[in-house]
Amino acid sequence: xxxxxxxxxxxxxxxxxxxxxxxxxxxxxxxxxxxxxxxxxxxxxxxxxxxxxxxxxxxxxxxxxxxxxxxxxxxxxxxxxxxxxxxxxxxxxxxxxxxxxxxxxxxxxxxxxxxxxxxxxxxxxxxxxxxxxxxxxxxxxxxxxxxxxxxxxxxxxxxxxxxxxxxxxxxxxxxxxxxxxxxxxxxxxxxxxxxxxxxxxxxxxxxxxxxxxxxxxxxxxxxxxxxxxxxxxxxxxxxxxxxxxxxxxxxxxxxxxxxxxxxxxxxxxxxxxxxxxxxxxxxxxxxxxxxxxxxxxxxxxxxxxxxxxxxxxxxxxxxxxxxxxxxxxxxxxxxxxxxxxxxxxxxxxxxxxxxxxxxxxxxxxxxx
Ligand code: SF4
Ligand code: SF4
Numbered sequence: 421x422x423x424x425x426x427x428x429x430x431x432x433x434x435x436x437x438x439x440x441x442x443x444x445x446x447x448x449x450x451x452x453x454x455x456x457x458x459x460x461x462x463x464x465x466x467x468x469x470x471x472x473x474x475x476x477x478x479x480x481x482x483x484x485x486x487x488x489x490x491x492x493x494x495x496x497x498x499x500x501x502x503x504x505x506x507x508x509x510x511x512x513x514x515x516x517x518x519x520x521x522x523x524x525x526x527x528x529x530x531x532x533x534x535x536x537x538x539x540x541x542x543x544x545x546x547x548x549x550x551x552x553x554x555x556x557x558x559x560x561x562x563x564x565x566x567x568x569x570x571x572x573x574x575x576x577x578x579x580x581x582x583x584x585x586x587x588x589x590x591x592x593x594x595x596x597x598x599x600x601x602x603x604x605x606x607x608x609x610x611x612x613x614x615x616x617x618x619x620x621x622x623x624x625x626x627x628x629x630x631x632x633x634x635x636x637x638x639x640x641x642x643x644x645x646x647x648x649x650x651x652x653x654x655x656x657x658x659x660x661x662x663x664x665x666x667x668x669x670x671x672x673x674x675x676x677x678x679x680x681x682x683x684x685x686x687x688x689x690x691x692x693x694x695x696x697x698x699x700x701x702x703x704x705x706x707x708x709x710x711x712x713x714x715x716x717x718x719x720x721x722x723x724x725x726x727x728x729x730x731x732x733x734x735x736x737x738x739x740x741x742x743x744x745x746x747x748x749x750x751x752x753x754x755x756x757x758x759x760x761x762x763x764x765x766x767x768x769x770x771x772x773x774x775x776x777x778x779x780x781x782x783x784x785x786x787x788x
Contacts, residue, residue, distance in 0.1 A: 424622065427633035428601075428612040433490075434464050435628055436614075440532050443624065444569050447503060448534030449493070454482055456496035458503070461534060468493055475579035475764065478773030488610045489603050491535055494579045495763050499692030500533055500540055501547060504564050508715045511560075511699070516708040524560075530567035536597065537575055538590030539582075542761040543692030544570075545595055549755045550695045569620070572597040576644035578652050581764025583777060586656040589761040591648045599625075602641035613641040656777040657784075658748070658758070664784040665749040669741065672788050677779055678737035680772045685718035687766035687774075688743065693759050696724070719743050748780055 428436065440446050441462065448461040451468045461467060467490040474481045480497070510524045536544070544565075551561035575582075575591035584590030593600045598621035602613045613633050616622050633641075688694040698717040703710045717724055719742050725732040733739045751759035760776070767775045782788075 424616040425633050425638060426614045426616065426625070426630035427637055428614055428630060430464065430610065432628065432630055433612055436625065437461070437463060437534070439624060439628060440534075440569065440571070443530070444532035445529045446532045446534060449491070449496070451482065455480065456482065456493050457498045458500065458533075464490065467491075467535075472577075473579060475581045475768045476773075477581070477767050477775045478770055480768045487605075489605060491573045491575075491601070491603055492577060494575060494577065494582060495537060495540065495765060497690050497765065497769055499690070499763075499765070500536060500544060501692055501695075503531060503533070504544065504568070505547060505551065505561055505695065505697075508713060509560065511712045511714055513709065513711045516710075530569065531564065532569035532571065534571045536570050536572045536593075537763075538572070538593045538595075539584045539587070539761040539763040540692055541570070541572055541593055541595045541597060542584075542587070542589035543763065546693045546755065546757055546759065546761065547695060549757065569624075570597040570599075572600040574600055574602040574641070574645045576603060576648050578648055579764060579768070580653050581767040581775075582652060583654040583656045583762040583764060585649050585652050585762075586654075586658065586777075587758060587760060587762035591652070592645050602645060604637055604640045604644065606636075606640060611637060613637055654764070654777065656762070656781070661780060661784055662749040662752055665745045665780065668783050671783050673779065673782050674737040674741045676788065677740050677774060678735065680774055681720075681736050681740050682772060683720045683722075683736050683739065684771060685720040686769045686771065687776075688718040688720060689716065690765040690769045691747075692763060692765070693747075693761060694718070698724075719746070744776060744780060747776075 437446065446461055447458050449456045449468050450459045450461060450466050451471055456468050456471065469490050470485050470487050471482050471493050472485055473493045474483065512521050512523050514521045548565065551558040552565060572593040574593050578591060598618045600615040604611050604613060696717045696719060697714050700713045700715060701710060720739050722731050733742055747759040751757065
């Protein structure tokens with residue numbers, strides 16, 4: 421479909437949210453417990469207007485400013501996988517009396533995500549490869565993903581931990597989305613330039629009779645995203661990285677990292693691409709009802725590598741090596757893509773500030 425652009429004022433934006441909600445359950449960024457998290461949103465008042473975040477290794481702080489921007493923050497501790505691949509999900513249940521197995525269903529209306537950043541679009545595509553495109557597609561994921569409506573946001577700011585430009589995943593949104601928003605602030609004038617990518621998005625917004633943006637608005641939106649790309653603080657060279665990591669299983673740096681790593685698994689929980697899970701069977705006290713649940717797991721957990729007789733990866737060094745090598749190297753062999761999209765979450769939310777770009781670079785350069 422030919423790209424179409426529109427310009428929204430704040431009233432139009434409110435009407436856009438209303439029209440999306442007439443067809444979808446709408447989720448977007450909001451502030452809770454001093455962080456930007458993804459929750460159900462109903463109006464623009466639910467969005468983190470004026471909030472900005474300060475991120476560094478092991479650091480995440482939110483600050484309220486006078487800015488009218490709704491998307492002046494970047495990514496927080498949660499990612500969209502919480503909806504597409506929930507942290508805990510019932511797969512089926514069975515009753516002894518009927519011996520009938522009931523597959524769990526997706527009860528909700530189709531979902532719409534508001535505020536999906538370019539790195540998050542890339543992360544969803546990575547998870548699509550894992551859950552939808554393999555030989556064993558996951559029916560739960562597949563159904564939710566097929567119905568999904570995506571309102572992306574082009575980032576006009578980045579945190580000190582973002583490195584999407586190094587991973588070719590941003591800050592401009594490419595790939596699969598329905599609408600992409602770019603906020604433009606010119607003095608007191610705040611507008612949102614909207615790119616329409618899909619036919620269903622065009623049909624959805626047609627009743628709103630939105631205005632065409634002026635050439636100045638289009639140029640300002642482009643400039644804001646390009647400037648963000650140019651000024652992104654963190655960069656990371658991935659040239660030769662796959663081979664370096666795959667050829668360095670005994671590098672002394674792994675033990676050095678293990679002196680700091682707490683095996684807390686935070687990095688895998690916040691990562692938008694990590695997909696490991698375990699299945700747990702439960703029964704109630706009567707023994708008449710049984711359930712099977714799937715829940716997120718992590719390669720940082722000792723039991724994760726258990727095969728009869730014991731765990732394969734007993735040391736912290738071996739578990740960190742597994743995570744980093746899988747993410748940045750072996751993922752290419754498995755899925756034809758990197759497992760990292762440069763969102764920086766694992767750096768911000770590591771309690772001891774371990775920085776994967778620093779560690780991977782050290783191994784690549786042979787530093788101890
Ligand atoms: S490895 Fe870290 S920076 Fe890369 S996608 Fe996962 S959380 Fe983001
Ligand atoms: S690298 Fe950091 S976040 Fe990941 S397990 Fe170790 S201490 Fe936790």
